[in-house]
Amino acid sequence: MSFPRKKILGYSLFIAVFTITLLLLTSCLSAANNGTKGALPAASYTNAGQALIPTETEALSDMPEELPALKADKSEPEADPPVGNEPGAGPEQASNVGYTLFLPLAADTKPAMPTVTSDTYVPIVPPASKPDKSGKPSSKISIPVLNYHSVAIDPGNIVVIPPDKLDAQMAYLHDHGYTPLSLEAFIRLLEGDSSEKAPEKPVLLTFDDGYLDNYEQAMPILAKYGFRATLFVSPGMTEQDGYLTWEQIKKMQAGGWDIQPHGMSHPHLPKLSADEQAYEIVEAKKQIEERLGTKADVFCYPYGEHNKTTLKLLKHHGFRYAFTTEQGFATNEQSPYLLKRLFVNGEEDLNAFIAKLPKLK
Ligand SMILES: [Zn+2]
Structure with a gap:
């Protein structure tokens, strides 16, 4: 009798030890597991750290958070076409913003553009910094538009800028080694494409609205210096008094100008329904593409105005980039649909114009 009892006791002990061992093993394993999970974020942060520039998808998914940009934009509306009708609060404000930057005259207390100072300009150098795994450039690229x-x-x-002033500005750019880019070259540079040599001082010249004088005045002046530009045109306003005809637009295109959409009728987009906005955006794109046989997938907001619907529509309809009237250099750190530009005030002198340009260190 005593022998079986001992045996049972032995078995019990064995089972107890076995169970404890099992428990210990399980808890060890789960701790190790948690440890691995904990380590993951660190690893992915490292990767994320390399891609400081938001991808297009990220930028778009972030759009609601990009409202500050929307707000800033609304306060800097573009000139009302026709230009003559409105000496306009809009451009006035835009110019004040410009002055805030470079002159101490700024009566306007709007916050100065944080990204535009001589310190933040990074001249384009053929990428010494290699693109990371995602193919994005790993350094800031900044181009005056x-x-x-x-x-x-x-x-x-x-x-409205007098022809002789525009001429003097183009002469300055020419004499100081600036290279006005085609829109595609601008995009390649912004995207860090190193397949072609980047000019030392790139600049993108843009003309909004499609005024007849762009053909009669601007094009010959730019041609003198071998310069090209991008025209943002509202197709619904073509063939009207003071505006370009399609024949003229075609000649500008043949002269090296890139033609891109600016809404059908130059509307205040945020005041329209989604369907109306879609028509303004898509029809303008379609007309330019059909008449000129080129891609028209870079938008420019009339009055610089847009809302979340506008941005979604641009993405949905295959637009690659869009320009605002927000003041500053265009950089690869901006959302592709919120590229900044530098408003040229037709009343200011050459020094004020020069002050807008990058200061090379
Ligand atoms: Zn406009």
Whole structure:
């Protein structure tokens, strides 16, 4: 009798030891597991750290958080076409913002553009810094995009630049080694494409609205220096008094100008329904593409105005980039649909123009 009892006791002990061992093993394993999980974020942060530039998808999914940009934009509306009708609060504000930057005159207390100082300009150098795994450049790329409208004599109207002033500005750019880019070259540079040699001082010249004087005045002046530009045109306004005809637009295109959409009728997009916005955006794109046989997938917001719907529509309809009237250099750190430009005030002198340009260190 005593022997079986001992046996049972032995078995019990064995089972107890076995169970404890099992328990210990299980808890060890789970601790190890947690440890691995804990380590994961660190690893992915490292990867994320390399890609400081948001991808397009990220930028778009972030859009609601990019409201500050929307807000800033609304307060800097573009000139109302036709330019002559409105000496306009809009451009006035835009110019004040410009002054805030470079001159101490700023009566306007709007926050100065944080990204535009001589310190933050990084001249484009053929990427010494290699693109990371995602193919994105790993350094900041910053390009001045000048924003013109009408080229004529109209004293007191800051969105109209006299031809001789435009000529003097182009001469300055030419004499100081600036290279006005085609829109595609601009995009390649912004995207860090190192397949072609980057010019030392790139600049993108843009003209909004499609005024007749862009053909009669701006194009010959730019041609003198071998310069090209990008025209943002509202197809619904073509063939009207003071505006370009399609024949003229075709000649500009043949002269090296890139033609891109600016809404069908130059509307205040945020005031429209989603369907109306879609029509303004898509129809303008379609008309340009059909008439000129080129891609028209870079948008420019009329009055610089947009809302979340506008941004979603641009993405949905295959637009690659969009320009605002927000003041600053265009950089690869901005959302592709919120690229900044530099408003050229037709009333200011050459020194004020020069002050807008990058200061090379
Ligand atoms: Zn416009």
